[in-house]
Amino acid sequence: MLSNTGARPKSPTAFNLPQLLLALIIGTIGGAVFAYFQLPLPWMLGAMTFTTIASLAGLQMQVQRRIRMPMSAVIGVMLGAAFTPDLIDRLATWSVTIFGLFIYVLVACSLVMIYLRKVARYDLQTAYFSSSPGGLSEMTLVGAEMGADERVIGLSHALRILLVVMALPFLFQLFGDYVPTDSMLPPGSSMNMPLTDWGLLIACAIIGAPLAKMLRIPAPFLVGPVILSGAIHIAGITNQGPPGFLIAAAQVVIGGSVGCRFVGVAVKEVLRTMIVAFGSTAILLLSAVAGSMILQQITDVPWHVLVLAFAPGGLAEMSLVALAIGSDVAFVATHHIFRIAMVVILAPSAFRLFNKIWLVPKKQQL
Numbered sequence: 001m002l003s004n005t006g007a008r009p010k011s012p013t014a015f016n017l018p019q020l021l022l023a024l025i026i027g028t029i030g031g032a033v034f035a036y037f038q039l040p041l042p043w044m045l046g047a048m049t050f051t052t053i054a055s056l057a058g059l060q061m062q063v064q065r066r067i068r069m070p071m072s073a074v075i076g077v078m079l080g081a082a083f084t085p086d087l088i089d090r091l092a093t094w095s096v097t098i099f100g101l102f103i104y105v106l107v108a109c110s111l112v113m114i115y116l117r118k119v120a121r122y123d124l125q126t127a128y129f130s131s132s133p134g135g136l137s138e139m140t141l142v143g144a145e146m147g148a149d150e151r152v153i154g155l156s157h158a159l160r161i162l163l164v165v166m167a168l169p170f171l172f173q174l175f176g177d178y179v180p181t182d183s184m185l186p187p188g189s190s191m192n193m194p195l196t197d198w199g200l201l202i203a204c205a206i207i208g209a210p211l212a213k214m215l216r217i218p219a220p221f222l223v224g225p226v227i228l229s230g231a232i233h234i235a236g237i238t239n240q241g242p243p244g245f246l247i248a249a250a251q252v253v254i255g256g257s258v259g260c261r262f263v264g265v266a267v268k269e270v271l272r273t274m275i276v277a278f279g280s281t282a283i284l285l286l287s288a289v290a291g292s293m294i295l296q297q298i299t300d301v302p303w304h305v306l307v308l309a310f311a312p313g314g315l316a317e318m319s320l321v322a323l324a325i326g327s328d329v330a331f332v333a334t335h336h337i338f339r340i341a342m343v344v345i346l347a348p349s350a351f352r353l354f355n356k357i358w359l360v361p362k363k364q365q366l
Helices: 017-036 042-056 065-080 085-118 124-130 136-145 150-175 195-214 220-234 244-262 267-299 303-310 315-325 329-365
Strands: none
Touching: 017 042, 017 244, 042 150, 042 244, 065 195, 065 220, 065 244, 065 315, 065 329, 085 124, 085 220, 085 267, 085 303, 085 329, 124 136, 124 150, 124 329, 136 150, 136 329, 150 244, 150 267, 150 303, 150 315, 195 220, 220 315, 220 329, 244 315, 267 303, 303 315, 303 329, 315 329
């Protein structure tokens, strides 16, 4: 969370019940309004829109990490339910598209970095850590250690996620075959599912995060449950997922947490950074579309599915977009897990190497 004084909040993770309740109430109202008017991905986008507006209006709200993480586990279990037994037959194709994703990350990062240096006039460190298509928290923290402007990095990534997640569902509605559901709640399993299925899904949510943290997997609260839930669904042990109302609640929390990132940020600063973010986001999305068109010819995976798999939104957010649009959720979620891993693992190391080879000798010449 950013403040308009340039300083960090005293305790950004401190639990504040009134601020949490305010965020959830505003987010729920936004979700209900979007669902009533049958707008795309209503519970997440509605919550995101309403909390962003409220944040910029000066309301003090927050969705603490300890609230977002359990809801991320719910989304993870839901995404894992999309991993069906026939997935094994498609893994050969996925290896090609994951390699294509690696090339996309390199090319897109390079193009955005050039844009931020030449057009936005960011310093090298800030441009580098603002250009990555993922890793908001990691890039902000590591960038600050490397001498970059952490406020610009954090705001740039928050705006990237906001712009991508807001744009794609509407673009698919306008130019694709996506038709939002007329149901108020997203599809999900019945509350009356067998207790054994309830137990399996709850176990995936509870055990998945600690297991992923132990293995040092990025985004453990989301990825861990995805892996465990995917494993039991691929094995055919269960075909159930979380109920629709729980998925809606998780989407409100995810969307609200994105909107609350703008609490304390001056509107002028948001608008100034958003102008730059429009350009960088356009480069990332156009690169994703171009790469998708090429890979479609090689793999026969539809280009619009590849766009969702490459699009630089958050893992939870983009997977939910894929679910709402009816695309291959398992394919999209898996590629976003790899994208985040690539960015979080490789970007800091690559910058240290770049700094050692290029920046240090250049400074010595001066």
